[in-house]
Amino acid sequence: MSATTFDLASLDFDAIARRSNQARTQRVVMFAITAILALAWVTPFYYLAISIFKSNAEYGMGSPLALPTSFAPVLENVAEAWTKAKMGSGMLNSLLYGVVGGAAAIFIAALASYGLTRIDFRGKGFWFMLIFSGTIFPLQMYLIPLFMGYNKLGLTNSRLGMMLFYTAVCIPFPVLVLRNYMAGLPREMDEAARIDGCSEFRIFRSIILPNCWAPMATLFLIQFTWIWNDLIFSMVLTNREDARSLMNGLMVLQGSYANTTPNVVMTATLLASLPSVLLFLLLRRHFMNGLKLQSL
Amino acid sequence: MTNDRPAIALPRNWALPPGAPSIDAMIAAERRRARKRLWTALAFMAPAIGFVAIFLLLPVVFNLYASLTQWAKFSGLNQFAGLANYQRLASNPKFFDATWNTMIWVAVSFVLPATIGLSLAMLVRGVKGEETFKSIFFLPRMFSATAVGVVWYYVYANEGIINSGLRAVGLGNLANRWLYESHLATPAMIVTHVWQQVGLMMVLLLIGLNALPSEPMEAAKVDGASRSQIFRHIVLPLLMPTLIMVTTVSVLAGFTSFDLVWVMGRDFPNRSTLTLSVNQYWESFRAGYWAYGSAIAVVLGIIAMSISWSLGALQHRLDKR
Numbered sequence: 001m002s003a004t005t006f007d008l009a010s011l012d013f014d015a016i017a018r019r020s021n022q023a024r025t026q027r028v029v030m031f032a033i034t035a036i037l038a039l040a041w042v043t044p045f046y047y048l049a050i051s052i053f054k055s056n057a058e059y060g061m062g063s064p065l066a067l068p069t070s071f072a073p074v075l076e077n078v079a080e081a082w083t084k085a086k087m088g089s090g091m092l093n094s095l096l097y098g099v100v101g102g103a104a105a106i107f108i109a110a111l112a113s114y115g116l117t118r119i120d121f122r123g124k125g126f127w128f129m130l131i132f133s134g135t136i137f138p139l140q141m142y143l144i145p146l147f148m149g150y151n152k153l154g155l156t157n158s159r160l161g162m163m164l165f166y167t168a169v170c171i172p173f174p175v176l177v178l179r180n181y182m183a184g185l186p187r188e189m190d191e192a193a194r195i196d197g198c199s200e201f202r203i204f205r206s207i208i209l210p211n212c213w214a215p216m217a218t219l220f221l222i223q224f225t226w227i228w229n230d231l232i233f234s235m236v237l238t239n240r241e242d243a244r245s246l247m248n249g250l251m252v253l254q255g256s257y258a259n260t261t262p263n264v265v266m267t268a269t270l271l272a273s274l275p276s277v278l279l280f281l282l283l284r285r286h287f288m289n290g291l292k293l294q295s296l
Numbered sequence: 297m298t299n300d301r302p303a304i305a306l307p308r309n310w311a312l313p314p315g316a317p318s319i320d321a322m323i324a325a326e327r328r329r330a331r332k333r334l335w336t337a338l339a340f341m342a343p344a345i346g347f348v349a350i351f352l353l354l355p356v357v358f359n360l361y362a363s364l365t366q367w368a369k370f371s372g373l374n375q376f377a378g379l380a381n382y383q384r385l386a387s388n389p390k391f392f393d394a395t396w397n398t399m400i401w402v403a404v405s406f407v408l409p410a411t412i413g414l415s416l417a418m419l420v421r422g423v424k425g426e427e428t429f430k431s432i433f434f435l436p437r438m439f440s441a442t443a444v445g446v447v448w449y450y451v452y453a454n455e456g457i458i459n460s461g462l463r464a465v466g467l468g469n470l471a472n473r474w475l476y477e478s479h480l481a482t483p484a485m486i487v488t489h490v491w492q493q494v495g496l497m498m499v500l501l502l503i504g505l506n507a508l509p510s511e512p513m514e515a516a517k518v519d520g521a522s523r524s525q526i527f528r529h530i531v532l533p534l535l536m537p538t539l540i541m542v543t544t545v546s547v548l549a550g551f552t553s554f555d556l557v558w559v560m561g562r563d564f565p566n567r568s569t570l571t572l573s574v575n576q577y578w579e580s581f582r583a584g585y586w587a588y589g590s591a592i593a594v595v596l597g598i599i600a601m602s603i604s605w606s607l608g609a610l611q612h613r614l615d616k617r
Contacts, residue, residue, distance in 0.1 A: 060570030115340030136351040145355035168351030231555040247442040280438040
């Protein structure tokens with residue numbers, strides 16, 4: 001490198017300052033636009049949050065966005081929502097369906113992915129497509145046959161029937177993800193164990209599974225939320241309160257105008273949404289990782 | 297058997313070492329091992345195959361069959377009817393209205409979620425507090441469509457936010473019964489749907505944007521390209537695969553959405569005309585026409601598959617280029 005003669009005076013300081021000023025204004029404008037949009041985005045949530053603190057009379061009067069005059073009515077609202085929407089049993093049912101359905105589906109998907117990636121056999125593509133074909137049909141195509149079949153088998157209104165279906169519908173997507181993930185694990189790990197005479201199930205349990213907890217946890221979050229939020233299958237496969245999911249109970253509560261008021265329905269909505277929303281806020285990183293899995 | 301042997305040119309005086317099994321025996325042993333591996337693999341896949349076949353594929357097949365029969369919930373009679381259910385579809389004005397509204401859903405979800413999601417992604421990217429904004433825009437996704445439907449049902453209500461907001465700024469004559477009028481209900485629900493879904497599209501597009509190589513953009517910047525030029529000629533083409541994926545997700549989610557429409561459509565005079573998925577539920581489980589409802593489900597299936605196949609083919613063509 002030769003010494004460069006550098007004439008400070010040749011720099012146009014005004015232009016540089018202008019440009020950095022311009023960049024700053026641009027940043028501020030971008031921030032302002034984003035903030036205004038975000039404000040508009042949360043307005044429905046704000047509406048939801050204040051409505052649960054209003055009594056029925058207060059809800060009916062004044063602006064719907066006005067702050068509540070006192071926090072007291074929330075207790076009454078919660079009590080009324082809880083009993084009228086049978087939220088206790090609804091929460092337990094939804095929790096049962098989400099946890100059992102999600103966990104069983106992901107374990108079964110992990111087994112299948114092991115078979116698809118760690119064992120050599122002909123026709124892998126066919127078997128994979130057979131499992132994955134569970135995702136290409138719109139859910140509406142399952143409703144009538146499931147309803148009729150469940151009626152015949154006596155599975156309507158049964159928690160077992162709900163868990164079985166949720167397990168099935170949550171299997172194909174995790175198979176896609178876990179198959180890709182397991183294919184990336186080095187083959188040497190299980191080859192060594194195989195030469196030592198380990199059984200395939202032992203290899204799956206002790207070598208592959210411990211290496212897959214991260215994507216499995218993320219997949220569990222996705223499938224749990226899906227089951228928790230589902231409405232239509234609970235509507236079709238249950239019509240009694242004891243097996244009804246939480247979202248179904250909420251839908252029924254909203255429909256019974258005669259004996260419920262908007263503030264109570266809003267309270268039930270917030271209560272029913274809290275678990276999945278809290279899960280998201282606590283485990284945001286895992287959810288975002290899950291979306292990365294989805295977009296691969 | 298012998299013609300399955302690998303075609304390797306062996307030296308003239310080649311021979312197996314003494315005591316080794318014959319080549320045929322080795323091939324047979326390898327076949328046995330392959331068969332055993334197949335059975336082991338099938339044992340691992342059996343639960344998945346069983347669940348999918350019984351709870352998902354069998355119903356689809358049965359649905360196809362049911363759509364070709366004469367079958368009502370109440371009379372229970374069951375006989376082959378050919379395409380009679382499909383003919384009934386073609387002449388039913390409710391089905392026509394539902395299809396028309398569904399087409400609006402499809403057309404809108406082709407365009408809006410991807411474009412708004414991309415705008416949000418470009419806006420949010422690098423702004424101060426990016427993570428917080430991302431979470432805010434994504435938050436509606438964490439609520440169920442049922443919960444979102446309930447909240448927006450009250451947002452659109454007579455004394456809800458929208459109407460009282462309009463009255464407050466002196467536009468009271470624009471206040472409306474949004475979810476009651478046939479020309480307003482579908483657009484109003486689509487607004488809610490987009491509000492809920494667009495955060496997901498934004499996050500997916502941000503993942504795509506962050507995965508793009510930075511060299512082409514820097515090279516263009518050095519060459520003096522403006523920001524809009526870089527966006528149009530470099531970012532957009534590179535982002536195309538992600539955009540197509542996002543569009544596929546949003547179109548399929550849009551036109552099969554049931555929960556939201558069902559909950560928000562409570563006051564609509566004829567709920568069964570709102571969308572095809574609601575029409576299908578109504579005809580099957582409220583009116584009790586099982587075979588007819590199966591035919592609607594088949595139509596939905598055909599639309600869904602043609603959308604995902606054509607977008608998949610587009611994706612494939614882009615990949616090859």
